[in-house]
Amino acid sequence: MTQELALDTVIRQRIRGLRLARGWSLDALASRCFLSPSSLSRIETGNRRIALDQLVPIARALGTTLDQLVESAEDEDVVIRPQPEHTRGLTTWLLSGERALHGMTVAKMRISPERPTGSEQLSVHPGREWFTVLSGIVRLRLGERTVLIQAGEAAQFSTMVPHVIGAQDGPVEILTIFDHDGERVHLHDSDHASHSSNTGQDHA
Incomplete structure (x- = not known):
């Protein structure tokens, strides 16, 4: 009652x-x-x-x-306890639940200089991406451009431009938001990559 x-x-x-x-x-x-x-x-x-x-x-x-x-007012789904997923030079924590708002997925990423960022790692998919830098300096490759983003700054860009996120000088941490296509490419592909020999391919 x-x-x-x-x-x-x-x-x-x-x-x-x-x-x-x-x-x-x-x-x-x-x-x-x-x-x-x-x-x-x-x-x-x-x-x-x-x-x-x-x-x-x-x-x-x-x-x-x-x-x-x-719908029930129970709050068992309020707290999210993310589990880290590892690939070479990259650790990802999924911070949003299965029913993410408007199809968006929020993730925290820790990227080290060991992460491959060569041309073969460049990714292309529909939509846009956004991230903010929590610590360190991010090296963002956008096609032929390289953009450095400092801690406290944010970046957004069309993901139809070939792109990959790397670390400049030392490890970096970012908070990022993916739409459906970005989540499928970056997070699902990284799951596959973590079980393959080429663990650095096609991410962010």
């Missing part, structure tokens, strides 16, 4: 929060989900029982789904 009450409270908070995020008054949302403003107010404040046939139009009006509106 306690869990049901807790979820009931969360649902009410979600309705109110989504309404306010859109800048809507009670009247504005009520007109979109065919409820009276007073009924909607009592739903938000807990003075009225929430009925399923009310939640469906409310969710639709708020631009969400019934599943998302009533």
Whole structure:
């Protein structure tokens, strides 16, 4: 019963929060989900029982789904405990869950000068990539260009340009965001590379 009450409270908070995020008054949302403003107010404040046939139009009006509106508030998926994946000169920690926001994947990488960055390592795929340098100096190869990015700086670029990320002088750490294509090329290919003799190929 306690869990049901807790979820009931969360649902009410979600309705109110989504309404306010859109800048809507009670009247504005009520007109979109065919409820009276007073009924909607009592739903938000807990003075009225929430009925399923009310939640469906409310969710639709708020631009969400019934599943998302009533999903459990349990937080077992909040903490991510990344496990390091190693290839030559590169260690990667996956920092986002399986349902990463908008298909994006967040990863932390530690790159040492031992990582191969020759022409055969240059990667090309659709999309864009972004990273920020946590420590060290990154040597980013973009086609014929070499760009040095210092700690505290960030870089973004089209991944249709052949590219590879390396370390200048000493080890570097970066925080990077991949879209779906970048995640597939860099992280999945590195999994394959870590089990092959050519562990430095085709990454970032």
